[in-house]
Amino acid sequence: MTTAETNIEYEGESLKKRLDKAMFASRRRAFLLVLPLLLFVLVTFVAPVLYFLFQGFYDPTFSRIMPQTSAQLAEWDTVSEPDEAMYAALVADLVDARKAKTIGKVATRVNREKAGTRSVFTSSARKAAKLEAPFKEALIDVKKEWADPAIWEAMKTASNTWTLGYYANALDYRQNADGSYRRQDASRRVDTEVGFGDWSFTVNLGIHQLLFLRTLQISLMVTVFCLLLGYPIAYLLATLPLRTSNLLMILVLLPFWTSILVRTTSWIAMLQSQGVVNDLLVFFGVTNDDGRFSLIYNKLGTLIAMTHILLPFMVLPLFSVMKGIPPSYVRAAKSLGATNWTAFWRVYAPQTIPGIGAGAILVFIVAIGYYITPALVGGQDGQMISNFIDFHMRKSLNWNLAAGLGGVLLVIVMFLYWLYDRIVGIDNMKMG
Amino acid sequence: MSASTPLVRFENVQKSYDGEVLVVKDFNLDVERGEFLTMLGPSGSGKTTCLMMLAGFEPATHGEIYLDNQPINNVPPHKRGIGMVFQNYALFPHMTVAENLAFPLEVRRMSRSDREARVNRALDMVQLGEFGARRPAQLSGGQQQRVAVARALVFDPELVLMDEPLGALDKNLREQMQYEIKHIHENLGVTVVYVTHDQSEALTMSNRIAVFNDGVVQQLAAPDVLYEKPENAFVAQFIGENNKLRGDVTALEDGRCVVSTASGHQVQAIAVNVSQVGQPTTLSLRPERVLIAPQPGSIDNEFEATVLELIYLGDHIRARVALLGREDFIIKVPNSADHVAIRKGDTVIVGWQSDDCRALDA
Ligand SMILES: Nc1ncnc2c1ncn2[C@@H]1O[C@H](COP(=O)(O)OP(=O)(O)O)[C@@H](O)[C@H]1O
Ligand SMILES: [Mg+2]
Numbered sequence: 001m002t003t004a005e006t007n008i009e010y011e012g013e014s015l016k017k018r019l020d021k022a023m024f025a026s027r028r029r030a031f032l033l034v035l036p037l038l039l040f041v042l043v044t045f046v047a048p049v050l051y052f053l054f055q056g057f058y059d060p061t062f063s064r065i066m067p068q069t070s071a072q073l074a075e076w077d078t079v080s081e082p083d084e085a086m087y088a089a090l091v092a093d094l095v096d097a098r099k100a101k102t103i104g105k106v107a108t109r110v111n112r113e114k115a116g117t118r119s120v121f122t123s124s125a126r127k128a129a130k131l132e133a134p135f136k137e138a139l140i141d142v143k144k145e146w147a148d149p150a151i152w153e154a155m156k157t158a159s160n161t162w163t164l165g166y167y168a169n170a171l172d173y174r175q176n177a178d179g180s181y182r183r184q185d186a187s188r189r190v191d192t193e194v195g196f197g198d199w200s201f202t203v204n205l206g207i208h209q210l211l212f213l214r215t216l217q218i219s220l221m222v223t224v225f226c227l228l229l230g231y232p233i234a235y236l237l238a239t240l241p242l243r244t245s246n247l248l249m250i251l252v253l254l255p256f257w258t259s260i261l262v263r264t265t266s267w268i269a270m271l272q273s274q275g276v277v278n279d280l281l282v283f284f285g286v287t288n289d290d291g292r293f294s295l296i297y298n299k300l301g302t303l304i305a306m307t308h309i310l311l312p313f314m315v316l317p318l319f320s321v322m323k324g325i326p327p328s329y330v331r332a333a334k335s336l337g338a339t340n341w342t343a344f345w346r347v348y349a350p351q352t353i354p355g356i357g358a359g360a361i362l363v364f365i366v367a368i369g370y371y372i373t374p375a376l377v378g379g380q381d382g383q384m385i386s387n388f389i390d391f392h393m394r395k396s397l398n399w400n401l402a403a404g405l406g407g408v409l410l411v412i413v414m415f416l417y418w419l420y421d422r423i424v425g426i427d428n429m430k431m432g
Numbered sequence: 433m434s435a436s437t438p439l440v441r442f443e444n445v446q447k448s449y450d451g452e453v454l455v456v457k458d459f460n461l462d463v464e465r466g467e468f469l470t471m472l473g474p475s476g477s478g479k480t481t482c483l484m485m486l487a488g489f490e491p492a493t494h495g496e497i498y499l500d501n502q503p504i505n506n507v508p509p510h511k512r513g514i515g516m517v518f519q520n521y522a523l524f525p526h527m528t529v530a531e532n533l534a535f536p537l538e539v540r541r542m543s544r545s546d547r548e549a550r551v552n553r554a555l556d557m558v559q560l561g562e563f564g565a566r567r568p569a570q571l572s573g574g575q576q577q578r579v580a581v582a583r584a585l586v587f588d589p590e591l592v593l594m595d596e597p598l599g600a601l602d603k604n605l606r607e608q609m610q611y612e613i614k615h616i617h618e619n620l621g622v623t624v625v626y627v628t629h630d631q632s633e634a635l636t637m638s639n640r641i642a643v644f645n646d647g648v649v650q651q652l653a654a655p656d657v658l659y660e661k662p663e664n665a666f667v668a669q670f671i672g673e674n675n676k677l678r679g680d681v682t683a684l685e686d687g688r689c690v691v692s693t694a695s696g697h698q699v700q701a702i703a704v705n706v707s708q709v710g711q712p713t714t715l716s717l718r719p720e721r722v723l724i725a726p727q728p729g730s731i732d733n734e735f736e737a738t739v740l741e742l743i744y745l746g747d748h749i750r751a752r753v754a755l756l757g758r759e760d761f762i763i764k765v766p767n768s769a770d771h772v773a774i775r776k777g778d779t780v781i782v783g784w785q786s787d788d789c790r791a792l793d794a
Contacts, residue, residue: 336536
């Protein structure tokens with residue numbers, strides 16, 4: 001039976017082949033239609049992102065500017081005393097780098113591995129041209145730091161063109177010269193309390209770990225607040241008569257049509273210590289003039305402003321799901337003897353889970369990469385990981401570390417997405 | 433509490449949604465214990481609204497509804513203890529069939545073992561014993577329908593409301609379900625208030641039918657009475673097929689009247705809704721009560737008709753004839769062994785008993 005079906009032939013061609021042929025034309029047309037968008041996305045999004053992530057693994061600065069030293073370092077076992085040949089190669093490279101005016105880059109690069117080595121490079125390079133063999137003594141004469149194997153270890157680490165060092169750094173681990181890893185120096189770690197009340201415990205975290213943790217915490221809190229505030233609004237929108245609900249919908253969407261910058265800065269006007277909210281609190285005697293609350297330039301400010309800005313992302317998917325739930329379900333529940341409360345919890349709420357899932361993941365993923373609002377209203381403890389990435393992009397110019405941080409963030413988001421898919425199920429999610 | 437008082441009583445109930453239009457106007461109805469009462473009427477005539485007021489989902493703007501002699505206008509829906517079957521079934525999609533059925537028992541805090549026993553009994557009643565573990569979406573339309581009926585009955589309500597429960601099913605399944613619901617009603621003795629716009633469904637299932645139009649009950653009667661003795665032109669037209677003849681009353685005596693049609697013919701009829709000579713009226717006449725070539729003199733209305741069209745329908749033949757100035761007069765000729773053979777274009781004598789011809793409102 002099946003063989004007869006699959007072997008149907010028309011003029012020597014199998015049915016399957018003819019179908020493929022027929023489909024090919026329409027597939028090609030569909031492909032050509034999306035081609036412009038595909039190219040646009042490739043050029044403006046995929047390629048830059050991949051290139052940027054690639055920078056987290058690839059840093060040719062040292063090996064390109066200091067080729068002879070790099071060759072020597074590759075042979076070095078990191079344990080034995082650096083020998084004359086290594087010093088000779090270093091001097092030769094220093095001379096070239098100074099001529100090419102690239103010594104600053106090398107100094108910056110090695111300084112990332114071992115702080116305080118910048119001036120060792122710049123000042124030695126200035127004198128390198130005049131040095132004579134034996135170079136080991138001559139160089140140590142110029143700067144005694146050259147006798148320290150640690151600077152050689154730093155150089156060996158920096159000489160790796162392909163490196164996991166930046167990703168390790170993004171997670172507060174440092175790479176050793178022999179390729180192993182150690183934790184970030186104790187001076188760059190802090191004790192942090194994690195959890196709530198009786199369930200809290202202290203962990204010793206590096207600055208990046210702390211920021212990732214805080215970013216997740218803020219995103220989670222914003223998601224929960226958006227859900228708590230958005231659920232009743234979405235319910236009203238879905239159940240009120242059309243005319244009223246349209247008006248309410250405009251109110252929900254109005255902030256959407258206003259620039260984020262405008263909205264964030266108006267929160268500054270509202271929340272600052274001389275702002276509207278504090279003025280009202282003083283006016284009503286909730287607090288006195290000296291006891292004005294710090295509602296902004298801290299984590300609280302970030303939470304308030306982000307919740308406000310991301311609220312529509314929660315309301316809209318919830319609304320569209322609730323709109324699709326016929327009132328007869330709740331009516332049926334009541335006719336079967338359920339109180340309003342039971343009808344809501346047992347019958348209505350479970351049917352809104354796809355909307356909750358969609359809204360929550362939307363808010364969470366937008367929040368986790370949020371940048372402008374924490375930058376403006378976050379102060380010190382309201383900063384998120386994106387603000388740190390921005391810092392390394394524009395201020396410290398350590399793009400490789402920025403790429404590492406971005407890569408880790410991407411992995412975290414994808415992991416959470418996977419987790420969400422396992423627990424809730426992506427196809428359980430409804431955007432509208 | 434005596435068995436003689438009606439289970440449900442609507443008393444002068446009115447309903448308006450917008451404060452301008454009365455959707456239900458002065459609605460009075462008694463539903464007797466154990467009866468199957470159908471509200472029948474065209475779409476938009478206020479049937480669902482009446483049912484919703486009874487279930488407690490819409491407040492009446494005027495009047496009072498009694499359940500078991502108690503006024504229930506201020507009783508919330510979940511305390512009325514009325515089972516309900518919705519048009520889209522409203523089976524909870526996130527629960528299995530068994531969980532759906534257990535829901536009304538759970539909210540009544542029934543013990544687990546009692547619950548299971550009742551759920552199984554209800555499932556068996558609708559022949560879905562093996563389907564307890566399925567989700568509603570995994571059932572066919574007819575099966576979902578049965579689950580909805582079982583769920584409305586599982587907590588032993590005295591009264592069950594059904595709002596066009598068969599509207600979404602195809603014709604064969606609909607007819608089968610009509611019988612099933614009717615049998616369940618007969619076996620359990622539960623009171624059913626049923627809403628439909630399908631007259632054959634109403635005729636099949638009901639003890640009594642309330643015909644709705646425009647927010648008013650036009651006639652409340654048993655199916656055969658409704659069909660054979662319609663009290664006004666709307667009911668005559670809405671239930672079954674009907675020939676309409678317009679005319680004026682020229683004589684009125686002893687419950688009988690003579691009506692003169694626009695074509696100048698005199699028709700003998702029963703005076704149902706006419707009270708004086710000179711009044712305009714609509715005569716109602718069922719197509720199967722019109723005889724072709726009757727025994728001369730055996731019948732009090734006889735006229736000449738021309739056959740315009742014949743449609744063969746197997747068990748009977750529909751003939752459209754020109755008669756008394758009208759061209760839409762329908763006659764049903766039963767396909768019996770000795771039926772009169774007619775052909776298109778023939779001129780024949782047709783007639784009917786004046787008892788079958790009712791003079792109603794204009
Ligand atoms: N929730 C409502 N709000 C406003 N008007 C309604 C509502 N429900 C029904 N109506 C109106 O009331 C009238 C009767 O409706 P309904 O009771 O549903 O009729 P039926 O069930 O007989 O088709 C219709 O004109 C309808 O437009
Ligand atoms: Mg209706």
